[in-house]
Amino acid sequence: MKSESLPSSALAARASVRALTASKIRELYNEGLGRKEVLAFWVGEPDQATPDFIRQAGIDSIEAGEVFYTHNLGIPELREALARYISQLHTGIGPDEVAITSAGVNALMIASQLLVDPGDRVVEVVPLWPNLQEIPKILGAQVETAALRFSPSGWTLDIEELLGKLTPNTKALYLNSPNNPTGWTVTAEQQRAILEHCRKHGIWIFADDAYERLYFEQGGVAPSFLDIAEEGDRVISANTFSKSWLMTGWRLGWLVVPRGLVADLGKLIEYNTSCAPVFVQRAGIVALKEGEPIIARSLSRYRKARNFLVAELRKLERVEVAVPEGTMYAFIRIKGVDDSLAFCKKLVRETGLGLAPGSAFGPEGEGFVRWCFAASEERLADGVGRLKKALTA
Numbered sequence: 347m348k349s350e351s352l353p354s355s356a357l358a359a360r361a362s363v364r365a366l367t368a369s370k371i372r373e374l375y376n377e378g379l380g381r382k383e384v385l386a387f388w389v390g391e392p393d394q395a396t397p398d399f400i401r402q403a404g405i406d407s408i409e410a411g412e413v414f415y416t417h418n419l420g421i422p423e424l425r426e427a428l429a430r431y432i433s434q435l436h437t438g439i440g441p442d443e444v445a446i447t448s449a450g451v452n453a454l455m456i457a458s459q460l461l462v463d464p465g466d467r468v469v470e471v472v473p474l475w476p477n478l479q480e481i482p483k484i485l486g487a488q489v490e491t492a493a494l495r496f497s498p499s500g501w502t503l504d505i506e507e508l509l510g511k512l513t514p515n516t517k518a519l520y521l522n523s524p525n526n527p528t529g530w531t532v533t534a535e536q537q538r539a540i541l542e543h544c545r546k547h548g549i550w551i552f553a554d555d556a557y558e559r560l561y562f563e564q565g566g567v568a569p570s571f572l573d574i575a576e577e578g579d580r581v582i583s584a585n586t587f588s589k590s591w592l593m594t595g596w597r598l599g600w601l602v603v604p605r606g607l608v609a610d611l612g613k614l615i616e617y618n619t620s621c622a623p624v625f626v627q628r629a630g631i632v633a634l635k636e637g638e639p640i641i642a643r644s645l646s647r648y649r650k651a652r653n654f655l656v657a658e659l660r661k662l663e664r665v666e667v668a669v670p671e672g673t674m675y676a677f678i679r680i681k682g683v684d685d686s687l688a689f690c691k692k693l694v695r696e697t698g699l700g701l702a703p704g705s706a707f708g709p710e711g712e713g714f715v716r717w718c719f720a721a722s723e724e725r726l727a728d729g730v731g732r733l734k735k736a737l738t739a
């Protein structure tokens with residue numbers, strides 16, 4: 347098409363898309379591109395590849411010719427396996443309450459498309475993974491935040507403040523727990539108070555449970571709204587195979603939704619992705635059936651890494667850090683830093699250390715950096731050494 351045939355304004359994306367925040371972690375990554383070797387802790391990803399037995403299930407499925415479209419809501423075997431898995435972890439649910447998605451981020455987008463209209467008001471607990479902050483904005487929602495409070499002894503939620511923001515005009519609460527980037531985890535008691543309040547005002551709860559199995563307390567399973575939700579409650583849980591089973595690149599996730607919404611959810615899946623790849627779903631079934639030792643191993647590795655990193659960081663003068671209760675991230679305050687993006691760019695340029703700027707997780711994260719501790723002790727020690735050098739230079 348000739349460029350003069352369209353007025354330039356016609357080439358612009360929708361206003362709500364233009365207003366989205368570009369990824370600051372990506373900006374930083376570009377900064378490090380010219381360097382030969384970056385000691386990178388900025389990505390939210392396990393440091394180990396998907397185990398062989400899970401990969402093999404995908405390979406076997408492809409070799410068996412499973413390369414065609416399949417059910418919108420997922421193959422029945424995976425929905426059944428997930429219903430069993432969730433029923434063991436939480437409360438009894440049926441396969442007809444589960445839908446398979448193309449990873450966690452897609453689960454959150456589709457769940458939002460299901461319920462959030464332009465102009466709706468939603469509330470989020472922050473700092474928070476940027477994708478979850480932007481998804482409701484893509485749909486034209488107004489996002490209000492309730493901020494966690496930092497102290498070196500732990501991140502805390504002011505429950506009264508949160509409930510005060512959840513008014514009859516609120517469409518949904520987005521709550522990610524264990525939380526990326528802080529590791530803060532909502533307590534069962536707080537969940538009961540939130541659910542009761544949301545029931546009273548007809549507010550949806552979108553629980554982002556991506557890290558529920560990376561929880562360092564109470565037997566390794568974080569408290570879940572699925573433990574307490576009853577028939578008729580407006581509760582949706584989004585989850586993913588990415589972190590628990592070391593499957594980030596496979597793009598497999600799921601939603602648990604009230605039965606009455608499943609048919610409409612199927613339509614949205616049809617018009618977004620049509621279905622998750624069937625061979626990926628086969629790998630998911632094997633992960634669920636045989637993957638518990640993988641989760642136990644990751645949890646034990648990450649717990650050791652967390653304890654090591656926090657102890658080492660606490661030796662540095664300008665650094666404050668709380669012990670994360672879950673996830674694989676430490677969210678670290680660096681005294682004297684008021685532009686975390688500029689600080690992280692300088693850090694990667696001058697020392698080759700890659701950390702994620704706290705401002706990527708919302709203005710409430712300014713002054714902090716996020717460190718993914720899914721890494722060997724040797725790499726973590728190298729990273730702390732580089733940070734120390736940068737802070738004392």
Ligand SMILES: Cc1ncc(COP(=O)(O)O)c(C=O)c1O
Pocket residue numbers: 390449450451452475522525526554556585586587588594597598599
């Ligand atoms: C809080 C949170 N939720 C959901 C996800 C979704 O992960 P994926 O899209 O890989 O399943 C992530 C990934 O980093 C995350 O940090």
